[in-house]
Amino acid sequence: TRTVPETVPEAMRETAATTPAQAVARAQEAFHSGVTKPRAWREAQLRALRTMLVEHEHEVAEALHGDLGKSPTEAWITETGFLVREIDHTLRHLRAWTTPRRVPVPLSLAPGRAKVVREPLGVVLVIAPWNYPLQLCLAPLVGALAAGNAVVVKPSEVAPATSALLARLLPQYLDRSAVHVVEGGVPETTALLAERFDHIFYTGNGTVGRIVLEAATRHLTPVTLELGGKSPAYVSEDADLSVTAQRLVWGKFTNAGQTCVAPDYVLATRKTIDGLKPLLAQAITAAFGEDPSRSREYGRIVSTRHFERLTAMVHHDRVVTGGRSDASTRYLEPTVVEVDDPDDPEQLVMQEEIFGPVLPLVEVDDLDAAIDFVNRREKPLALYVFTSSDRVRQRFTRDTSSGALTFNVPLAHLAVPGLPFGGVGASGTGAYHGEHSVELFSHAKSVLSLPTRPDATVFVRPPFTALKEAVV
Numbered sequence: 001t002r003t004v005p006e007t008v009p010e011a012m013r014e015t016a017a018t019t020p021a022q023a024v025a026r027a028q029e030a031f032h033s034g035v036t037k038p039r040a041w042r043e044a045q046l047r048a049l050r051t052m053l054v055e056h057e058h059e060v061a062e063a064l065h066g067d068l069g070k071s072p073t074e075a076w077i078t079e080t081g082f083l084v085r086e087i088d089h090t091l092r093h094l095r096a097w098t099t100p101r102r103v104p105v106p107l108s109l110a111p112g113r114a115k116v117v118r119e120p121l122g123v124v125l126v127i128a129p130w131n132y133p134l135q136l137c138l139a140p141l142v143g144a145l146a147a148g149n150a151v152v153v154k155p156s157e158v159a160p161a162t163s164a165l166l167a168r169l170l171p172q173y174l175d176r177s178a179v180h181v182v183e184g185g186v187p188e189t190t191a192l193l194a195e196r197f198d199h200i201f202y203t204g205n206g207t208v209g210r211i212v213l214e215a216a217t218r219h220l221t222p223v224t225l226e227l228g229g230k231s232p233a234y235v236s237e238d239a240d241l242s243v244t245a246q247r248l249v250w251g252k253f254t255n256a257g258q259t260c261v262a263p264d265y266v267l268a269t270r271k272t273i274d275g276l277k278p279l280l281a282q283a284i285t286a287a288f289g290e291d292p293s294r295s296r297e298y299g300r301i302v303s304t305r306h307f308e309r310l311t312a313m314v315h316h317d318r319v320v321t322g323g324r325s326d327a328s329t330r331y332l333e334p335t336v337v338e339v340d341d342p343d344d345p346e347q348l349v350m351q352e353e354i355f356g357p358v359l360p361l362v363e364v365d366d367l368d369a370a371i372d373f374v375n376r377r378e379k380p381l382a383l384y385v386f387t388s389s390d391r392v393r394q395r396f397t398r399d400t401s402s403g404a405l406t407f408n409v410p411l412a413h414l415a416v417p418g419l420p421f422g423g424v425g426a427s428g429t430g431a432y433h434g435e436h437s438v439e440l441f442s443h444a445k446s447v448l449s450l451p452t453r454p455d456a457t458v459f460v461r462p463p464f465t466a467l468k469e470a471v472v
């Protein structure tokens with residue numbers, strides 16, 4: 001590893017931490033200095049991050065457009081604006097969330113005092129994916145800073161423009177001793193994972209999730225895994241199909257389907273599928289026009305590898321609407337397909353998370369069959385149910401398990417700061433956003449204090465004379 005010469009001025013020494021090992025060492029040094037602990041420091045970091053987002057909104061939008069063809073409006077709603085709201089919510093409540101909480105002591109320990117103190121964990125590693133490359137890097141950072149940690153951030157190399165922008169901007173606004181950006185792909189992440197952290201927060205696919213978990217085991221480092229999988233949308237016969245179609249189209253084709261909580265496929269009876277098909281086509285046209293390739297609001301597939309994976313899926317299924325593509329611009333039209341046999345390995349669209357603008361319609365006989373379909377597969381990150389029936393709502397709430405369950409709307413649970421965001425089973429472990437982030441990146445330390453007099457321990461100490469006398 002390259003060492004920084006003593007002659008380099010302090011400010012430059014901080015930016016000179018370029019290797020993963022150096023970044024971690026400096027973050028550890030900053031944490032141990034105690035600089036990150038006061039609430040004033042945490043609030044200052046959050047305010048500076050907010051300023052960065054607002055001052056560089058256009059540059060951020062350009063980077064997101066460069067990486068994913070994201071429209072500036074969508075970028076604001078789903079990334080930059082989302083983060084500003086998360087920061088504002090955190091700043092509003094941070095004092096309450098970090099104030100020690102008194103808990104009652106049993107009579108035998110009176111007049112002792114007990115409290116739960118949230119203390120920062122230390123140095124947090126955030127490994128982010130490419131699909132919301134800003135939000136999924138910075139939302140965990142907000143929580144980790146709010147809880148008083150030093151942080152090493154590893155943006156996704158698959159979204160290079162956003163990664164480079166974060167590497168340039170974050171050191172300009174945040175405490176450079178405590179927050180470090182390490183850019184790169186597998187070699188850099190592997191080098192980071194060899195280091196010792198106090199928490200690792202990983203968002204991405206389950207295969208890499210396992211690598212992260214294995215690496216963390218060596219140091220007994222706690223890990224949050226924000227993973228993906230197939231998030232189903234059940235459309236009940238009693239749903240308003242027109243509204244349902246519009247909301248499904250919004251949820252599915254935002255970011256060209258590259259959203260971890262996008263409705264992956266639709267489950268419905270034959271009658272509902274037949275009713276939905278023309279309405280989905282209409283909703284796509286209403287959102288993106290007759291030719292979505294010309295819409296400013298419609299994104300592109302992130303890489304050639306993903307483009308080829310997605311177009312291969314479409315060719316194996318019956319296209320209801322869409323299906324056109326252009327390899328040179330990695331454009332894939334918003335596409336709806338019908339799946340005859342979801343267990344047929346040829347129907348690739350049902351074999352893995354789609355993570356692109358392809359919406360399969362899968363027929364089920366009834367509500368019970370839909371619940372059974374969901375329960376026979378991995379627990380989803382999100383489960384969407386479109387219905388006007390309380391009975392259907394109750395059945396899904398009671399009889400299925402998923403990271404989140406929402407009725408009549410996809411994606412929107414992320415906009416409720418009080419709701420924990422995370423998966424269960426194969427869709428992940430741990431959850432964040434708002435207070436849940438502060439909880440996640442803190443240790444809940446038990447603090448008990450007894451006065452020396454009266455001496456409550458006299459009853460539990462041998463030779464137990466006081467206890468025996470009290471009983472007799």
Ligand code: NAD
Nearest residue numbers: 128129130155156158185189204205208226227228229260
């Ligand atoms: P990705 O390819 O950007 O990978 C994620 C991170 O892992 C990157 O920083 C990358 O550098 C790192 N990485 C990749 N290979 C590695 C290796 N061999 N060793 C160590 N690190 C490695 O993103 P992705 O995984 O393609 O993201 C898509 C997946 O993420 C989907 O499954 C999606 O559902 C899921 N996702 C989940 C959430 C959530 O909040 N739960 C959000 C977005 C995406």
